[in-house]
Amino acid sequence: MAISTSAGPLFVRIAPQAPESLQVQVYARIRRSILDGVIVPGARLPSSRALAADLGISRTTAVLAYDQLLAEGYLTARSGSGTFVTRDLPDERPNERVAMRTRAPAHPPLSRRGVALAATRASAVKIDGPPRAFRIGTPALDLFPTEIWTKLASRRAKQVTIGQLDYSEAGGFRALREAIADHLSRARGTSCTADQIIVVAGAQQGLELIARLLLDPGDDVWMEEPGYPGARGALVAAGARIRAIPVDANGLNVELGARRAGEARLAYVTPSHQFPLGVPMSLPRRLALLAWARNARAWVIEDDYDSEFRYGTRPMPCLHGLDPDGRVIYVGTFSKTLFPSLRLGFLVIPPDLRDVILAARRASDIQPPVPPQTILADLMIGGHFDRHLRRMRTEYQSRLDALTEAATRHCGDAARLRPVMTGLHAVLDLHVLDDGRVTTEAFARGVEVMPLSAYRFDRRSPVTNALILGFASVPPDRLDAGMERLAAAIETVRQTRGRRTKRRHRYD
Numbered sequence: 397m398a399i400s401t402s403a404g405p406l407f408v409r410i411a412p413q414a415p416e417s418l419q420v421q422v423y424a425r426i427r428r429s430i431l432d433g434v435i436v437p438g439a440r441l442p443s444s445r446a447l448a449a450d451l452g453i454s455r456t457t458a459v460l461a462y463d464q465l466l467a468e469g470y471l472t473a474r475s476g477s478g479t480f481v482t483r484d485l486p487d488e489r490p491n492e493r494v495a496m497r498t499r500a501p502a503h504p505p506l507s508r509r510g511v512a513l514a515a516t517r518a519s520a521v522k523i524d525g526p527p528r529a530f531r532i533g534t535p536a537l538d539l540f541p542t543e544i545w546t547k548l549a550s551r552r553a554k555q556v557t558i559g560q561l562d563y564s565e566a567g568g569f570r571a572l573r574e575a576i577a578d579h580l581s582r583a584r585g586t587s588c589t590a591d592q593i594i595v596v597a598g599a600q601q602g603l604e605l606i607a608r609l610l611l612d613p614g615d616d617v618w619m620e621e622p623g624y625p626g627a628r629g630a631l632v633a634a635g636a637r638i639r640a641i642p643v644d645a646n647g648l649n650v651e652l653g654a655r656r657a658g659e660a661r662l663a664y665v666t667p668s669h670q671f672p673l674g675v676p677m678s679l680p681r682r683l684a685l686l687a688w689a690r691n692a693r694a695w696v697i698e699d700d701y702d703s704e705f706r707y708g709t710r711p712m713p714c715l716h717g718l719d720p721d722g723r724v725i726y727v728g729t730f731s732k733t734l735f736p737s738l739r740l741g742f743l744v745i746p747p748d749l750r751d752v753i754l755a756a757r758r759a760s761d762i763q764p765p766v767p768p769q770t771i772l773a774d775l776m777i778g779g780h781f782d783r784h785l786r787r788m789r790t791e792y793q794s795r796l797d798a799l800t801e802a803a804t805r806h807c808g809d810a811a812r813l814r815p816v817m818t819g820l821h822a823v824l825d826l827h828v829l830d831d832g833r834v835t836t837e838a839f840a841r842g843v844e845v846m847p848l849s850a851y852r853f854d855r856r857s858p859v860t861n862a863l864i865l866g867f868a869s870v871p872p873d874r875l876d877a878g879m880e881r882l883a884a885a886i887e888t889v890r891q892t893r894g895r896r897t898k899r900r901h902r903y904d
Contacts (some may be wrong), residue, residue: 410451418453422461427667429559430481437483441471442567444479447770492593509613509635516629517851527869530799531844531879532556532821534869535732536569541784548774551766560766566754568595569769575776576728576742583704585713586726588744589857596755599701599729599741600626603664606743608635609756610695611661618653618663622851624671627664627699640854643670647677650684651664658688662690667715669819671786672851672864676818682715689723696724699701702732702819709817716882722746730772732820733785740768740890798872799865802879810886811863826861829889834863835887842888 413442414752417560417901429435435885442450444589448458467670506514520532527534569715573593578587582700590901596602610616613635624645631638639660643651648665663685667677674855677685689696693770699714726744745749745753757763775781796816803824813824824845833845847863863882 402464402631410453411767412760415470419457419460419464422447422451422453422466425589426461427468427470430485435481437481437485439481439645440477441479442482450774462745469573486626505705509632512632513629515719516632517625519625520840520846521839521844522656523839523842525566525589528844529870529875530865530867530882531869532846532864532866534736534866535734535820536788537735537793538866539788539791539826540735541780544780545771545775546777548771549767550779552774556767561768564763564766565773566757566763567591567750568593568764568767569773572769572773573742575773575781578778579781580726580728580744582713583711584700585711586717586744588716588726588746592744592747594745594750594757595764595769596741596743597761598731598739599727600630600697601761602727602741602743603627603630603697603699604633605760606697606727607631607636607662607758609753611636615662616657616660618648618657618660618665618801620648620665620670620852621854622672622848623664623853623855624666624699625851627697628853632665640857642854642857643673643675643843645675647675647681648685650681650688654688659692660694662697663689664697664699665715666699666701666713668700672813672821672823672846672848674780674816674821674823676712677715679712679835682718686719688777690721694723698724699727701727701729705789705820706818707793707816708712709798716744722748725749731899733773733788737773738772740764740772792868795821795870795872797866798875799867799879802876805876806879806883807886810890820874821864821866824865826863826864826886829861829886831861831863833889833892834861834882834886837864837888838882841885843881845882 401476409425412418412420414421416424426435435441439446439878444458444462445455451458462471466473466479469482470485471479473479474716505511508796511852522531526539564829570590572595573590576588576593577588579865580588580597594605597607607630611631611634615636616639617631617636618641619631620643622643623640639657641656641663647667647670652770653660653663665677665685667682667685669676680803685696688694696715696719700714700716701710703714711811714726723746725746727741728744729741730738731741743753756793772781798812799822803811807824810829811827812825814825816822831849835845835847848862848864851864864894870878
């Protein structure tokens, strides 16, 4: 509908069935026209009576819309003359907004730590949609006991108390902490009390909390090379100076670490299943690491992210269970044993750190959400968690067997799968082919893999072309189909490399 102004006709479209009232629609359309320059400053608007007649609305609606525009400073009323667009508009003019967008940002730059943190690599790159071969870090969501979880959640929702609606213990739901301490004593060969457990919103939050509490900017920290980008991000955020310590077949090279940075403040390790190489840290290396930490008065963070799953090997007790000095802080997560979006993990801390960690927690996120903690506690106390783990160990063995058979059948001599003893991912060596190029070709075929090079941060590290393959997220038949597509990607890169080599020889 067109209404007449001194600047020409103005088209105002109103919709009687819209959720907004007619008053709000008229107000918004005229305001937008003023801001966009359609109605220029100083232009005269029709009277409220004329506006109502033009739009087919009541005069009261028109008056209320004008009153709102007058109150906000978009219009001004002149006695005996009418209603005009103010010459001093309260909002920026369109040309001013465009100019602001094209200028360089006026705000200060990021801090050096902010720049480094923003450049932290992702632990995994995913294709949108449900899990597919060979997604990293995702367990068998298709086998999660959703019916049991739903029943427990429903029961908890019906039994919620006023106390659970208020702020809760900063350390986490007491029953859950007791269940975690009991599970660790049975499954991971260590002893701790519920008071030593701190429930966090995922292992990543736990790493960040520890790093902020224990490190000063510039402190040296040992980091496995290759290693987990999430831990690196937490250490960077704390301002640590990261010292990359190589990993070999026995785990972190403690002797080399002591030579490179003997006075480091902290060491981050994944001793049960090194990420991403998958090797366990040998007992001599574990004892050497603890001895170094004692002599250097350093802390050790043990990230035990997926050691619940073992294949044909006896469980090795966690590093925390070997520590006589209370220097190891254990980090656990339910993302790999249950499901990632649960976002619950935990820390096992020395008793003398409890008060300071809880104080630091209260200064940041106060507490983790209580409802999922209560459901998880019921799952563990009722025995459902242990039963789920037992079922998953059998299933993951089947999926690992399928991965191994598929790699042999489809890849032949082009790639070799390293032995897997623990965890939910495997390493596939590519020999001479560039792992980045193979990753790109695999993604083009709908296959998720990560290059080993994505987890290397030290340029001095020897180049090993390999892929990291998760085998937990999809059933065996899809693993086989995924390996067939991955083999095709490897073959494409091999042929491309062969053609390039022939061209180089041709012109030698």
